[in-house]
Amino acid sequence: MSPEICILPFLGQGHLFPCMELCNHLASRNFHVTLLISSTLAASVPSSLRQHPLIKLTQIPSSDSGPHHPPRPGHHDELAKGLHDALSDNPIRPVCAIVDVLMSWSAETFKKFEVPTVAFFTSGACSAAMELAAWKAHPLELEPGETRFLPGLPDDMALTCSDLKRRRHDPTPHHHDGFPPPPPRGPGPGKMGPPRLGEQPPWMEEVRETIAVMINTCDDLERPFINYIANHIGKPVWGVGPLLPEQYWKSPGSLVHDRDVRSNRRSSVTEEEVTQWLDSKPRGSVLYVSFGSEVGPTMEEYTCLAQALEESCEKQPFIWVLQPGSGRPGPPGFGGPEAEGEGYFPRGLDGRVGNRGLIIRGWAPQLLILSHPSTGGFLSHCGWNSTVEAIGRGVPLLAWPIRGDQYHDAKLVVSHLKVGYMVTDDLSEKVTRDDIVKGIQRMMGDGEMKKTAEALSAKFRHGFPRSSVAALDAFKNYIIQRFVK
Known part of the structure; x- marks a missing residue:
């Protein structure tokens, strides 16, 4: 009988999507896969996954009302009990569990059932490697104009003064998709959210008891960073991504329809x-603007963005995605029409820009937009999923990171891969209308950068990266040799 593997994603779409794709890849290697999922996220799992003969969905009961509401006290205890019950009810002991690094509270439960764990980063390798290298280079104090090279990492990722200038994100009780990260397990450096520059990364504590690490990336994008992490932790590290839908990899020259691969919202x-x-616009002419569902600029910066799109880019067609609650602290949540006044809402902009602009409120078909030939640039927060979706379709980025690993993703895009610009060099200050206008004009007018982006995307024209196929095969061999009798 095929061995069973459990996958435990963190709460939130950005973590769930790659875990669902990982289920498919492991099932294709003849593993039985159990996706352990909070009941609040169950509706986001498409029927194609539910109907797969080798994939089982096990819901962990959760009394919380949804991913955009902070959990009540004791929520993690409730999830731990649910996980314990799920493992108790399973007549077969899984050979291993692949666990999102933000779900470290589960370690004691898996240990009790003697299930070895593999840590899974749904973000890229660059952010983890940069956190580690910056901690080892501590103290981080740079003079104006000084550059600090990080031993073991590419020279183009050297830290500069502008890298150290970060505005603190509005403090809220929320983390990814409305849930705070779990409390640190036992003694150690675990803290809310990612480390400040120069602090020991909390993930080092989380991977200490694991047998290996998986990262949602590939050699073509991040080989130096994968190797850096592997050399430091002394365990197998596999780049197994980008974990995007199968349709994305099968249709490099055609549109990807989000409704076919992701639940409609x-x-x-x-x-x-x-x-x-999009069909009505010239090839490569459209600017796509979206900050995802978790973070965004301030209310004041949204006003600057609206002015830039309306007044200063007179011939620039654009799509602008606005989540209800945009500009307010905490994650936006879709509360229906009555909630629209709670966030930034550019009343009248639709009429003033006419057919030159398309303003989407709520869920946007991002894979469709990025795969359409009319899309020529992406103003993005540089969340990892958005970043790799754009890179794979040859769309340059204008990076506007808000928090955490987005800063490292932005530096990877701008300095290392050279397929984007920063919206401003000083992210400690408010982003202005002029910053946005100049950034848009630079990115949309840079033909050489477009060629670089297209050359990078060409590496993915043959489908899911070969290095990631090899890494998943290596993971299978490792598990079978060590744990399957």
Whole structure:
């Protein structure tokens, strides 16, 4: 009988999506896979995954009302009990569990059932490697104009004064998709959210008891960073991504329809309306603006962005995605029409820009937009999923990181891969209308950068990266040799 593997994702779409794709890859290697998922996220799992003969969905009961509400006290204890019950009810002991690094509270439960764990980073390798290298280079104090090279990492990732200038994100009780990260397990450096520059990364504590590490990336994008982490922790480290839908890899020259691969959520537009609007625009002319569902600029910065899109880019067609609650502290949540006044809402902008702009409120078909030939640039927070979705389709980025690993993803895009610009050199200050205008004009007008982006995306034209196929095969061999009798 095929061995069983459990996968435990963190709460939130950005973590769930790659875990669902990982289920498919492992099932194709003849593993039985159990996706252990909070009941609040179960509706996000498509029927194609539920109906797969080798994949089982096990819900961990959760009394919380949804991913955009902070959990009540004791929520992690409730999840731990649910995990314990799920493992108790399973007549077969899994050969291992692949656990999101933000779910470290589960370690004691898996240990009790003698299930070895593999740590899984749903973000890229660069952010983890940079956190580690910056900690080892401590203290981090740079003079104006000084550059600090980080031993073991590419020279183009050297730290500069501008890298150290970060505005603190508005403090809220929320983390990814509304949930705080779990409390640190036992003594150690675990803290809320990612480390400040120069602090020991909390993930080092989380991977200490694991047998190996998986990262949602590939050699073509991040080989130096994968190797750096592997050399430091002395365990197998596999780049097994980017874990994007199979349709994304199968259709490099055609549109990807989000509705076919991701559960539909509420939106002010249909995919047909988005496609029709994009079809009416010249090739490579459209600027796509989206900050995902978790973070965004301040209310004041949204006003600057609206002014930049309306007044200063007169011929620039754009798609702007606005989540209800945009500009407010904490993650936006879709509360229906009555919630629209709670965040930034550019009343009248639709009429003033006419057909030059498409403003989407709520869920946007991002894979469709990025795969359409009319899309020529992406103003993004540089969350990892958004970053790799753009890179794989040859779309340059204008990076506006807000928090955490987004700063490292932005530096990877701008300095190492050279397929984007920063929206401003000083992220400790408010981003202004002029910053945005100049950034858009630089990115959309840079033909050489577009060629670089297209050359990088060409590495993915043959489908899912070969290095990641090899890494998943190596993981299978490692598990079978060590744990399957």
